[in-house]
Amino acid sequence: MLSIKNLTASVDDKPILNGLDLEVKPGEVHAIMGPNGSGKSTLAHILSGREGYEVTGGEVKYDGEDLLELPIEERAHKGVFLAMQYPVELPGVNNMNFLREALNAKRRAGGEDDMDAVTFMKLIREKAKLVQMDEKFLKRSVNVGFSGGEKKRNEILQMAILEPRLAILDETDSGLDIDALRIVSEGVNALRSADRAIILVTHYQRLLDYIEPDHVHVLAKGRIVRSGDKSLARELEERGYGWLEEDAA
Amino acid sequence: MSSKTVESRSWFEQLLQHEAPVTNEPAVVDEERLAARAAVQELPLPGRRQELWRYSSVSEIFEQSFEPATEDLDVELMAESGDWLLPDTQAYRLLFVNGRFAPALSNVQELPEGVRLGSLRTALHADAQSLAIWFGQAAKHDTHIFTALNTALMHDGLFIHLAAETKLDRPIEVMHLNLAPEKPLLIQPRNLVVLERGAQAELTERYRSSGDSHYFHNGVSEIVLEEGAELEHYRLQMESNKAYHLHQGFLAQGANSRYRNTTLALGGKWSRYDLQVRFKAEGADCETNGLYLVGEHQLTDQHLDVLHDTPHNSGRHNYKGIAYSSGKAVFDGRILVAKDAQKTDAHLSNKNLLLSRRAEVDTKPQLEIYADDVQCSHGTTVGQLDPQQRFYLQSRGLDADTARKMLCIGFASEVLESIKREAIRDYTLSRMQGALDNVIEKLNEQ
Ligand SMILES: Nc1ncnc2c1ncn2[C@@H]1O[C@H](COP(=O)(O)OP(=O)(O)OP(=O)(O)O)[C@@H](O)[C@H]1O
Numbered sequence: 001m002l003s004i005k006n007l008t009a010s011v012d013d014k015p016i017l018n019g020l021d022l023e024v025k026p027g028e029v030h031a032i033m034g035p036n037g038s039g040k041s042t043l044a045h046i047l048s049g050r051e052g053y054e055v056t057g058g059e060v061k062y063d064g065e066d067l068l069e070l071p072i073e074e075r076a077h078k079g080v081f082l083a084m085q086y087p088v089e090l091p092g093v094n095n096m097n098f099l100r101e102a103l104n105a106k107r108r109a110g111g112e113d114d115m116d117a118v119t120f121m122k123l124i125r126e127k128a129k130l131v132q133m134d135e136k137f138l139k140r141s142v143n144v145g146f147s148g149g150e151k152k153r154n155e156i157l158q159m160a161i162l163e164p165r166l167a168i169l170d171e172t173d174s175g176l177d178i179d180a181l182r183i184v185s186e187g188v189n190a191l192r193s194a195d196r197a198i199i200l201v202t203h204y205q206r207l208l209d210y211i212e213p214d215h216v217h218v219l220a221k222g223r224i225v226r227s228g229d230k231s232l233a234r235e236l237e238e239r240g241y242g243w244l245e246e247d248a249a
Numbered sequence: 250m251s252s253k254t255v256e257s258r259s260w261f262e263q264l265l266q267h268e269a270p271v272t273n274e275p276a277v278v279d280e281e282r283l284a285a286r287a288a289v290q291e292l293p294l295p296g297r298r299q300e301l302w303r304y305s306s307v308s309e310i311f312e313q314s315f316e317p318a319t320e321d322l323d324v325e326l327m328a329e330s331g332d333w334l335l336p337d338t339q340a341y342r343l344l345f346v347n348g349r350f351a352p353a354l355s356n357v358q359e360l361p362e363g364v365r366l367g368s369l370r371t372a373l374h375a376d377a378q379s380l381a382i383w384f385g386q387a388a389k390h391d392t393h394i395f396t397a398l399n400t401a402l403m404h405d406g407l408f409i410h411l412a413a414e415t416k417l418d419r420p421i422e423v424m425h426l427n428l429a430p431e432k433p434l435l436i437q438p439r440n441l442v443v444l445e446r447g448a449q450a451e452l453t454e455r456y457r458s459s460g461d462s463h464y465f466h467n468g469v470s471e472i473v474l475e476e477g478a479e480l481e482h483y484r485l486q487m488e489s490n491k492a493y494h495l496h497q498g499f500l501a502q503g504a505n506s507r508y509r510n511t512t513l514a515l516g517g518k519w520s521r522y523d524l525q526v527r528f529k530a531e532g533a534d535c536e537t538n539g540l541y542l543v544g545e546h547q548l549t550d551q552h553l554d555v556l557h558d559t560p561h562n563s564g565r566h567n568y569k570g571i572a573y574s575s576g577k578a579v580f581d582g583r584i585l586v587a588k589d590a591q592k593t594d595a596h597l598s599n600k601n602l603l604l605s606r607r608a609e610v611d612t613k614p615q616l617e618i619y620a621d622d623v624q625c626s627h628g629t630t631v632g633q634l635d636p637q638q639r640f641y642l643q644s645r646g647l648d649a650d651t652a653r654k655m656l657c658i659g660f661a662s663e664v665l666e667s668i669k670r671e672a673i674r675d676y677t678l679s680r681m682q683g684a685l686d687n688v689i690e691k692l693n694e695q
């Protein structure tokens with residue numbers, strides 16, 4: 001589904017990704033861990049099309065197509081979704097309208113009609129319940145005045161409504177209290193299916209207790225330096241990254 | 250005197266020649282007109298060197314000749330052919346065409362006791378003496394040359410009078426329609442709104458024009474709120490790309506009166522709204538909200554002049570603007586708190602969004618405080634759309650244009666939400682969306 005080969009990228013001529021390889025198949029959950037500044041968010045941003053990164057080499061194929069050639073919104077229409085590490089605030093943009101526009105944009109791109117208002121309301125209520133988000137957040141401006149954890153839940157709500165095929169969650173667990181972590185995990189697990197894939201960027205084993213990954217990778221200095229199964233995450237929890245970074249150097 | 254000033258003086262004089270000095274109006278009116286006529290010949294001419302005219306040049310207006318609009322056109326017939334329906338059918342409706350009341354297309358029947366709604370001309374003819382305590386009091390003809398011009402050649406305009414304690418059960422909706430299909434016209438509505446003690450009303454005024462009507466609108470509104478009166482006032486201006494629109498509002502607030510206004514300026518070649526706020530006593534509250542959108546070859550200007558010279562009055566003034574292409578927006582807001590105006594609460598904010606490099610914003614919020622026990626603030630910003638926000642929206646599947654539009658509406662939403670009546674808010678939002686569609690299209694062409 002997603003195939004990244006020898007990807008190199010830089011920001012302002014500073015290399016950040018240095019030959020990254022990753023294969024993700026439908027139905028899989030991949031966890032990416034790694035020290036601060038190793039390039040995890042950079043990878044997530046490049047996959048979703050954010051400007052400001054220069055891809056200097058390698059390739060990214062999504063369902064056999066060159067992902068990097070696609071405009072940002074087309075990636076979204078084709079099922080790529082990034083839950084951001086730092087969700088952006090949109091003053092004056094009503095959360096409910098935003099969700100409706102996003103959903104309908106995707107439907108239109110897929111040749112469907114806009115969802116009628118009644119069905120949409122039912123859908124949004126159901127999904128808000130899933131992530132245990134009070135409906136008052138739907139009436140507010142997107143993320144404005146939301147607490148850190150509320151912003152993360154709002155990301156998961158968007159994900160639940162847009163039902164992406166490839167969801168990339170960039171530290172969605174950071175800043176969540178224990179209950180919220182469980183709720184968010186349930187939201188993610190509800191999305192798991194044979195034709196969808198999930199990439200979890202996280203620093204903590206805790207999340208992986210709730211969402212069991214099929215593969216765990218360590219990203220250091222812009223490359224995947226170690227891959228394994230869920231036991232790798234436990235090993236990292238005990239030993240830290242030092243022993244791996246030496247390998248990467 | 251340079252030749253330029255001579256030319257602009259003669260521009261005014263030529264206009265005065267279109268009419269006899271005295272026109273058989275009630276004595277009060279004829280006296281005002283005569284005095285105003287003299288003032289037009291003496292008052293300083295507007296020009297770049299005057300602070301009031303520094304950013305919005307009037308020379309373009311003086312280069313053109315306009316003829317005062319007369320009743321020759323069959324305005325009602327013309328108005329009937331257009332789609333000028335007002336959004337709220339429950340409202341008392343008034344149509345003014347080229348500044349003159351068009352009763353056939355208005356709906357002011359069955360007015361409650363204590364309410365007068367309609368033509369200022371008719372009201373003055375019926376009862377000039379009792380109107381004289383308000384008419385020409387807030388808008389002095391001897392201060393601004395354009396006010397003097399309006400007074401010198403005034404014919405008609407909106408008149409609202411609510412007697413003490415009259416609370417209007419339905420909103421008032423006024424369409425000021427300007428039609429100048431052939432020659433360039435001078436259109437000069439003269440409006441007078443008086444709410445006596447404890448009266449309450451809601452007023453929506455729309456300024457529109459047909460096709461590419463070419464005219465200079467030089468309007469004056471006097472709004473008098475006596476003790477405890479409350480007025481909710483919406484002003485929506487959207488005119489042709491050949492329209493020059495200058496309108497001066499003069500607001501006089503009595504003790505504990507309340508004025509809430511939202512002004513939307515969406516078009517015209519050159520448009521400027523000046524609002525002057527004066528407090529006559531204590532305990533009054535004035536809230537003004539403004540939104541302007543300006544593009545290719547357009548100029549829009551909002552002037553606000555608030556004088557707190559009595560204590561215990563409050564004012565909140567929030568203006569937002571969006572400029573694109575070669576559009577130019579001006580905001581000049583001045584709040585003066587005099588020495589004796591203790592416990593004044595005054596806040597002024599102006600935020601602007603520049604959508605293209607050629608667009609220009611001149612913003613000048615001024616706060617002058619001479620009292621020591623007050624709560625005042627002012628702030629201004631000029632910024633661009635945030636690429637992070639645009640990315641966020643696009644990453645959720647919205648195309649770049651929709652994303653931009655959503656962010657612009659988001660930027661404007663604070664002002665849009667200050668419109669309490671839903672029908673007006675929706676109408677305004679849809680106009681704004683329509684205007685933004687054009688904006689985005691133009692941006693893409695660049
Ligand atoms: N726009 C930018 N300008 C300059 N440097 C950048 C920019 N974006 C990323 N970087 C740098 O690239 C490196 C990788 O950043 P990235 O955000 O991808 O790290 P990360 O692995 O997500 O870290 P964390 O675990 O702290 O979230 C960092 O050194 C960062 O400072």
Ligand SMILES: [Mg+2]
Pocket residue numbers: 040041042085170171
């Ligand atoms: Mg990161």
